[in-house]
Amino acid sequence: xxxxxVAYNAGRVDGAAGFRDPQIAEDPEVGPDYRVGILDGxxxxxxxxxxxRGILGVTDSLFEHPDDPR
Numbered sequence: 170x171x172x173x174x175v176a177y178n179a180g181r182v183d184g185a186a187g188f189r190d191p192q193i194a195e196d197p198e199v200g201p202d203y204r205v206g207i208l209d210g211x212x213x214x215x216x217x218x219x220x221x222r223g224i225l226g227v228t229d230s231l232f233e234h235p236d237d238p239r
Contacts, residue, residue, distance in 0.1 A: 173202040180206020185214045 176199035183189060184207035193203045222228075 172199050176200075176202040177206040177209075179203060180208075181210040181213070183207055184210020186210075187214070 176193065176196075179190075179193065180203035183203075189207055190203070194200050194207070196203070
């Protein structure tokens, strides 16, 4: 059980960072937990960016023209 929680947490951190470790993801024992953590991390990052967009009042992409001053 501890290995599953560690793998999930590692996946959540990696998912929030936009990273995926293929070696852990394909591991037969902890791979599924890692992949679920990745998904949860990506969802958390999406919600964070969505909140940031709301705070900043941005309706366009945050990354479309990153060097253009607004």
